[in-house]
Amino acid sequence: xxxxxxxxxxxxxxxxxxxxxxxxxxxxxxxxxxxxxxxxxxxxxxxxxxxxxxxxxxxxxxxxxxxxxxxxxxxxxxxxxxxxxxxxxxxxxxxxxxxxxxxxxxxxxxxxxxxxxxxxxxxxxxxxxxxxxxxxxxxxxxxxxxxxxxxxxxxxxxxxxxxxxxxxxxxxxxxxxxxxxxxxxxxxxxxxxxxxxxxxxxxxxxxxxxxxxxxxxxxxxxxxxxxxxxxxxxxxxxxxxxxxxxxxxxxxxxxxxxxxxxxxxxxxxxxxxxxxxxxxxxxxxxxxxxxxxxxxxxxxxxxxxxxxxxxxxxxxxxxxxxxxxxxxxxxxxxxxxxxxxxxxxxxxxxxxxxxxxxxx
Amino acid sequence: xxxxxxxxxxxxxxxxxxxxxxxxxxxxxxxxxxxxxxxxxxxxxxxxxxxxxxxxxxxxxxxxxxxxxxxxxxxxxxxxxxxxxxxxxxxxxxxxxxxxxxxxxxxxxxxxxxxxxxxxxxxxxxxxxxxxxxxxxxxxxxxxxxxxxxxxxxxxxxxxxxxxxxxxxxxxxxxxxxxxxxxxxxxxxxxxxxxxxxxxxxxxxxxxxxxxxxxxxxxxxxxxxxxxxxxxxxxxxxxxxxxxxxxxxxxxxxxxxxxxxxxxxxxxxxxxxxxxxxxxxxxxxxxxxxxxxxxxxxxxxxxxxxxxxxxxxxxxxxxxxxxxxxxxxxxxxxxxxxxxxxxxxxxxxxxxxxxxxxxxxxxxxxxxxxxxxxxxxxxxxxxxxxxxx
Ligand SMILES: Nc1ncnc2c1ncn2[C@@H]1O[C@H](COP(=O)(O)OP(=O)(O)OP(=O)(O)O)[C@@H](O)[C@H]1O
Ligand SMILES: [Mg+2]
Numbered sequence: 039x040x041x042x043x044x045x046x047x048x049x050x051x052x053x054x055x056x057x058x059x060x061x062x063x064x065x066x067x068x069x070x071x072x073x074x075x076x077x078x079x080x081x082x083x084x085x086x087x088x089x090x091x092x093x094x095x096x097x098x099x100x101x102x103x104x105x106x107x108x109x110x111x112x113x114x115x116x117x118x119x120x121x122x123x124x125x126x127x128x129x130x131x132x133x134x135x136x137x138x139x140x141x142x143x144x145x146x147x148x149x150x151x152x153x154x155x156x157x158x159x160x161x162x163x164x165x166x167x168x169x170x171x172x173x174x175x176x177x178x179x180x181x182x183x184x185x186x187x188x189x190x191x192x193x194x195x196x197x198x199x200x201x202x203x204x205x206x207x208x209x210x211x212x213x214x215x216x217x218x219x220x221x222x223x224x225x226x227x228x229x230x231x232x233x234x235x236x237x238x239x240x241x242x243x244x245x246x247x248x249x250x251x252x253x254x255x256x257x258x259x260x261x262x263x264x265x266x267x268x269x270x271x272x273x274x275x276x277x278x279x280x281x282x283x284x285x286x287x288x289x290x291x292x293x294x295x296x297x298x299x300x301x302x303x304x305x306x307x308x309x310x311x312x313x314x315x316x317x318x319x320x321x322x323x324x325x326x327x328x329x330x331x332x333x334x335x336x337x338x339x340x341x342x343x344x345x346x347x348x349x350x351x352x353x354x355x356x357x358x359x360x361x362x363x364x365x366x367x368x369x370x371x372x373x374x375x376x377x378x379x380x381x382x383x384x385x386x387x388x389x390x391x392x393x394x395x396x397x398x
Numbered sequence: 399x400x401x402x403x404x405x406x407x408x409x410x411x412x413x414x415x416x417x418x419x420x421x422x423x424x425x426x427x428x429x430x431x432x433x434x435x436x437x438x439x440x441x442x443x444x445x446x447x448x449x450x451x452x453x454x455x456x457x458x459x460x461x462x463x464x465x466x467x468x469x470x471x472x473x474x475x476x477x478x479x480x481x482x483x484x485x486x487x488x489x490x491x492x493x494x495x496x497x498x499x500x501x502x503x504x505x506x507x508x509x510x511x512x513x514x515x516x517x518x519x520x521x522x523x524x525x526x527x528x529x530x531x532x533x534x535x536x537x538x539x540x541x542x543x544x545x546x547x548x549x550x551x552x553x554x555x556x557x558x559x560x561x562x563x564x565x566x567x568x569x570x571x572x573x574x575x576x577x578x579x580x581x582x583x584x585x586x587x588x589x590x591x592x593x594x595x596x597x598x599x600x601x602x603x604x605x606x607x608x609x610x611x612x613x614x615x616x617x618x619x620x621x622x623x624x625x626x627x628x629x630x631x632x633x634x635x636x637x638x639x640x641x642x643x644x645x646x647x648x649x650x651x652x653x654x655x656x657x658x659x660x661x662x663x664x665x666x667x668x669x670x671x672x673x674x675x676x677x678x679x680x681x682x683x684x685x686x687x688x689x690x691x692x693x694x695x696x697x698x699x700x701x702x703x704x705x706x707x708x709x710x711x712x713x714x715x716x717x718x719x720x721x722x723x724x725x726x727x728x729x730x731x732x733x734x735x736x737x738x739x740x741x742x743x744x745x746x747x748x749x750x751x752x753x754x755x756x757x758x759x760x761x762x763x764x765x766x767x768x769x770x771x772x773x774x775x776x777x778x779x780x781x782x783x784x785x786x787x
Contacts, residue, residue, distance in 0.1 A: 083693075086693055088689065088692060088693055108695075109695045109696070109697050110695075111695075112692070112693060112694060112695035113694070113695035115695075116694070117690065117693030117694055118690075119686060119689060119690060119693070121684075121686035121689075122686060122690065123684060123685075123686030123687040123688070123689055123690030123691070124687065124690075125687055125691070125704075125705055125709075126684070126687070126709065126783075126785050126786055127705075127708045127709055127783035127784070127785045127786055128785065129785070136691075136694070136696075136704075137694050137695060137696075140695070140696065140700065170784065170785030171785060172785060183690070186690075186694070187694070196693075
């Protein structure tokens with residue numbers, strides 16, 4: 039879809055991008071990563087012609103980008119940057135609706151689209167629609183910036199560190215959320231970051247740059263298992279095994295979980311405990327309440343519910359869209375060797391075992 | 399126990415100065431004829447008993463500025479009292495004038511004296527201070543000011559003030575006055591208009607092409623430091639020579655003296671505030687907003703009209719405001735080179751040592767400047783985009 043061929047950008051006295059050749063397929067989430075000043079932003083800006091190329095060519099679906107008028111090209115491509123650049127004299131809604139407005143969409147459609155995008159980025163339209171940019175926090179502003187880039191539903195999105203100002207926790211959920219949005223909307227995304235964890239979490243392919251040159255262009259898995267040379271190895275860092283876990287969805291490693299209802303007599307659990315060493319205890323609606331092990335059998339209580347050690351699923355359980363890295367960190371935190379997998383309501387779906395994670 | 403007194407510095411000082419003026423200087427000046435040496439008439443010597451009201455209300459004003467009174471009541475009563483006092487001052491002087499000047503043919507003159515001006519000034523200071531501190535009540539105080547202005551206008555139109563010397567100067571030049579007033583407005587207005595046409599593009603250019611910034615503003619700053627009289631003087635021979643060389647200019651009505659050099663000079667002076675504020679206004683636009691806008695496919699002109707101009711407009715309007723006020727004042731000087739305007743009366747008055755004729759030129763000039771200034775202030779508040787400031 040996007041293809042760069044021997045692209046070079048030379049600023050007076052400085053080659054920022056050097057004979058760069060790569061391709062981004064339709065629907066790919068391509069993350070460009072590299073140290074500061076390696077030419078990431080320059081590469082991105084050449085794609086939407088904010089910066090003219092010095093040599094080489096860039097094509098979109100085989101058409102040279104210089105065959106379009108610049109505005110025509112840019113309206114097919116969403117653009118979000120770290121410094122956001124919201125228009126301070128326009129409300130959030132008008133900021134998001136600016137491109138649709140320039141494309142003469144009708145008012146009701148723009149309004150629907152704006153609310154839909156605010157929802158998508160977890161901003162309550164009722165609260166944020168009529169606010170002005172100066173009333174927003176840095177993170178909220180960045181989310182509005184992303185919404186604005188998505189407004190006219192462009193097939194391609196260029197994003198230059200769009201989550202830079204968001205706190206780590208919101209950032210992580212936004213990354214996961216955004217990776218999902220991308221799959222759902224089938225966007226082709228070129229995304230710049232210098233945060234390797236971010237790249238691994240969201241990319242379908244990672245492009246590592248150094249001094250304006252391509253060092254490695256591959257899937258996150260391959261980059262982690264076979265980094266091209268010392269530079270990439272060092273860039274990934276020493277905890278790459280752990281980083282890899284953040285690519286693996288927990289549900290893929292889920293096993294069936296032995297369980298009893300809280301009203302079941304304790305005796306009936308004895309057999310299963312002997313077999314599994316522990317059991318999850320569920321409420322009648324399937325919610326996880328706690329667990330039983332050999333010690334609970336000695337308590338002398340009548341029912342499983344009375345004998346169990348209770349747990350708070352919000353603290354100890356793993357939800358369905360978690361990664362193995364999150365599952366592991368829950369287990370370490372709670373000091374448990376297996377964690378229940380639950381849905382949003384806390385209903386048990388299965389369990390994840392420490393042994394399986396270590397073998398993954 | 400709560401303290402009874404709480405002195406508010408600005409109103410208290412102003413009121414105290416006013417009190418001293420009442421005691422030590424003449425309220426009006428009496429002259430046997432228009433240009434004779436005057437004799438001071440103190441407030442308590444003025445005819446008609448209105449002066450008693452002034453003295454009493456002034457005492458209340460001082461008390462008000464020293465007593466501890468809840469904010470709103472204080473603002474409101476000070477505002478009302480000061481407005482009333484302004485009207486009373488004028489009424490007292492006018493009444494004294496008509497009681498001493500039996501008929502319009504009489505050549506005796508009653509002019510406003512030092513105490514009058516000091517009291518008026520003190521009241522204006524107090525009103526301004528009240529307006530500034532009034533916060534949410536601003537509109538109320540503004541309305542009070544407008545009502546006072548209305549009553550004053552009524553007094554002026556009804557002929558109550560006709561026997562004051564300044565009004566008698568006016569009566570002798572009614573026709574001339576309205577003519578010069580229009581000339582004044584036309585000169586100031588057209589030069590600021592020209593300055594907008596030149597200054598806004600210049601400021602924008604200096605913003606877009608940074609190398610142009612230094613030469614542009616170096617020139618404009620330098621021009622601004624030349625005294626206006628000197629600039630008028632320089633232009634007389636320059637334009638005279640130009641008309642000799644190019645007779646077409648004469649056909650266009652351009653001469654070394656008159657409107658042409660005046661408009662040139664006034665335009666030159668207006669250029670700096672307009673161009674500078676345009677430049678500053680455009681510089682306040684976040685470059686990231688321009689980058690994001692361009693990146694999303696906005697054209698140059700869409701960015702200019704939908705983003706840059708709205709954001710820069712309050713600052714640019716402020717520049718226009720400064721240019722207007724400055725031009726209205728400077729136009730008075732343009733009378734020296736035969737351009738006309740209210741300055742005509744000022745220079746005539748200076749020539750004849752007739753103070754009231756000077757005032758006939760000066761007071762309307764100041765008045766127009768103040769009105770235009772507050773009008774522009776209002777406009778700026780209204781058009782200021784909500785998300786800014
Ligand atoms: N307009 C310009 N003029 C001259 N040099 C430039 C210009 N823009 C970028 N450069 C240089 O080109 C190089 C690459 O810049 P670029 O902004 O692409 O880096 P980056 O990888 O995005 O870095 P960062 O992570 O810090 O954003 C840098 O050395 C920078 O100084
Ligand atoms: Mg960058």
